[in-house]
Amino acid sequence: MTATYKLLSITFLAFVLWSCGSNSETKKNSFSIETSAKKNIITLGETLKLSLKNPKNVEVTSVSYKLGDQTIPNEFKVEDVKLGVHKILASIVTEDGTDEVSTRITILNNQKPKLYTFNIINEYPHDITSYTQGLEFHDGYLYESTGQYNESKLRKVDYKTGEVLQNTDLERQYFGEGMTIMNDKIFQLTWRENTGFVYQLDSFEKISTFTYGQSKEGWGLCNDSKVIYKSDGTENIWILDPNTLQEKDHIQVYRDKGKIINLNELEWIDGKIYANNYQYNGVTIINPENGAVEGVIDFSPLHNKVKQHPGLDVLNGIAYNPETKTLFVTGKRWNKLFEVEIIEK
Structure with a gap:
C-alpha cells in the first residue's frame, strides 16, 4: 500500500467518524x-x-x-x-x-433551632487520659470508647467512682471512634481504617468486623433499638442494618440556614439524635426522620470547669441514663463527667 493511499484511507476514516459523531450530537x-x-x-x-x-x-x-x-x-x-x-x-x-x-x-428547614443551656446536677471523676469518642449507658453502667493510635480502647466503667470494670485495647494501627450497644452486642467504629468491630456485651469478646459503605470515615454511633445511626464527620448520618451493618439510607443534617458538618458522637434520646459537633463545645438535636436541626445545647462553660492541661481537648461524649432520666457529658481528656439537666433559653 502506497503512502498516498494510506493517507487517503486515514482521512476517509476520520471523516466517517467525525460525521457519525456530528450527527449524534445534532440529535x-x-x-x-x-x-x-x-x-x-x-x-x-x-x-x-x-x-x-x-x-x-x-x-x-x-x-x-x-x-x-x-x-x-x-x-x-x-x-x-x-x-x-x-x-x-x-x-x-x-x-x-x-x-x-x-x-x-x-x-x-423552615424553623430556627431552639437554644438550650443546662444546670449541673452532679460531677463524677473521669479518666483524664481518655480521648473520649463514644459514651453510652447500659444497665446502669457506662461504656466508653476512646481514640488515638496506640491508645484506643473499649471500657465498662462505674460512672460514680470512675473505676474501670472491663477493658480491651485496640491494636495499635486502629484509631477508636464511636460505639453503641444493641442486642447484647457492642458496636465500635475506627476512624480512617474503614473497619468496625462487634463485641459480645458481657465478655468483650470480639466476634466480628465490618467495613463501611459510602461513608468514608467512622465518627459516632447510636441506635433506636431498630437501626443503627452512624456519623462520618460530614452532614450525613447513615442508617445501618444492625444485622448486616450495611448502610441502607442516610439523612442530611440541615437547619434553616444550611448544613451542619463535623457531626461526631451520637446519642439517641426520646426519639431524637443528639450529636456532638467536633471542635465546638455544643450538641445538636436532630430529627431522625428528615435531618432537621431542632435544637442546639451550649455546653461551652463546661470547658473551664475541668482541669486545664496541655492535652485538654473539646467536649465529646453524650450518654443518656434511662434510670435517672438525665444526660451525662464529658470531653476528650477531661477529668470530670457531668450529669446535667437541659433548659430552654
Whole structure:
C-alpha cells in the first residue's frame, strides 16, 4: 500500500467518524430544568415550580419529574421530605425517544433551632487520659470508647467512682471512634481504617468486623433499638442494618440556614439524635426522620470547669441514663463527667 493511499484511507476514516459523531450530537436535545427556587434553594413549606427549558423547540409528548425516588408534579408544596441536597430528574418523551435531564436542589428547614443551656446536677471523676469518642449507658453502667493510635480502647466503667470494670485495647494501627450497644452486642467504629468491630456485651469478646459503605470515615454511633445511626464527620448520618451493618439510607443534617458538618458522637434520646459537633463545645438535636436541626445545647462553660492541661481537648461524649432520666457529658481528656439537666433559653 502506497503512502498516498494510506493517507487517503486515514482521512476517509476520520471523516466517517467525525460525521457519525456530528450527527449524534445534532440529535441530542438541549433540555434543562428551571426551578422557581432562587439559586435552587428552597425551604420546607414553600411551593416549588418546575419547568422545562427547550431552546430548540423540540416537540415534547410528555414530561415527568422525580425528586429522588418520588414522582412529583411540576408544582408542589415541599413537605414531608428529607432535608439537604437532592436530585430532580425530568424524563422527557419526544418523537425521537426518551431523554433525561437533572438538576439539584437544596431543601432547608423552615424553623430556627431552639437554644438550650443546662444546670449541673452532679460531677463524677473521669479518666483524664481518655480521648473520649463514644459514651453510652447500659444497665446502669457506662461504656466508653476512646481514640488515638496506640491508645484506643473499649471500657465498662462505674460512672460514680470512675473505676474501670472491663477493658480491651485496640491494636495499635486502629484509631477508636464511636460505639453503641444493641442486642447484647457492642458496636465500635475506627476512624480512617474503614473497619468496625462487634463485641459480645458481657465478655468483650470480639466476634466480628465490618467495613463501611459510602461513608468514608467512622465518627459516632447510636441506635433506636431498630437501626443503627452512624456519623462520618460530614452532614450525613447513615442508617445501618444492625444485622448486616450495611448502610441502607442516610439523612442530611440541615437547619434553616444550611448544613451542619463535623457531626461526631451520637446519642439517641426520646426519639431524637443528639450529636456532638467536633471542635465546638455544643450538641445538636436532630430529627431522625428528615435531618432537621431542632435544637442546639451550649455546653461551652463546661470547658473551664475541668482541669486545664496541655492535652485538654473539646467536649465529646453524650450518654443518656434511662434510670435517672438525665444526660451525662464529658470531653476528650477531661477529668470530670457531668450529669446535667437541659433548659430552654
